[in-house]
């Protein structure tokens with residue numbers, strides 16, 4: 001089975017998780033980047049209201065063909081109890097009939113407020129959610145320095 005991991009990270013925690021998963025599964029791993037760079041302030045505003053409204057953000061082209069994979073894992077941080085906007089952009093790229101794994105990094109490890117709606121977004125693309133995982137990263141929000 002060919003698996004690819006797509007992830008967005010702001011502070012690096014989701015990247016750490018994605019790379020761990022990639023080495024366990026021997027999967028390809030691609031970091032999704034937003035076209036407009038965010039700072040900590042713009043992550044909160046407008047990032048949090050966008051996340052809560054399930055808005056997608058503009059992302060750089062992936063450079064990979066997702067149709068060639070059987071299983072696609074999507075990872076993102078949680079902002080204001082919802083997946084960060086770039087997650088919604090990744091969902092829009094899903095080809096139908098794929099198995100999808102989801103993992104979310106958050107300071108509290110609880111995504112019960114958004115979980116059902118998040119799964120529905122993916123299912124509305126014609127995909128099957130085979131797993132959903134919360135990763136409790138603790139600590140304070142930070143920005144990844146690149």
Ligand SMILES: Cc1cc2nc3c(=O)[nH]c(=O)nc-3n(C[C@H](O)[C@H](O)[C@H](O)COP(=O)(O)O)c2cc1C
Pocket residue numbers: 008009010011012013014015043044047048076077078079080081082105106107108109110137138139140141142
């Ligand atoms: C704008 C913003 C909003 C956040 N909102 C929440 C939240 O509602 N619940 C929570 O548990 N963590 C929240 N966090 C913490 C992040 O989800 C957590 O630090 C996560 O591990 C960050 O992943 P990253 O390093 O890949 O960006 C927030 C962080 C940021 C920057």
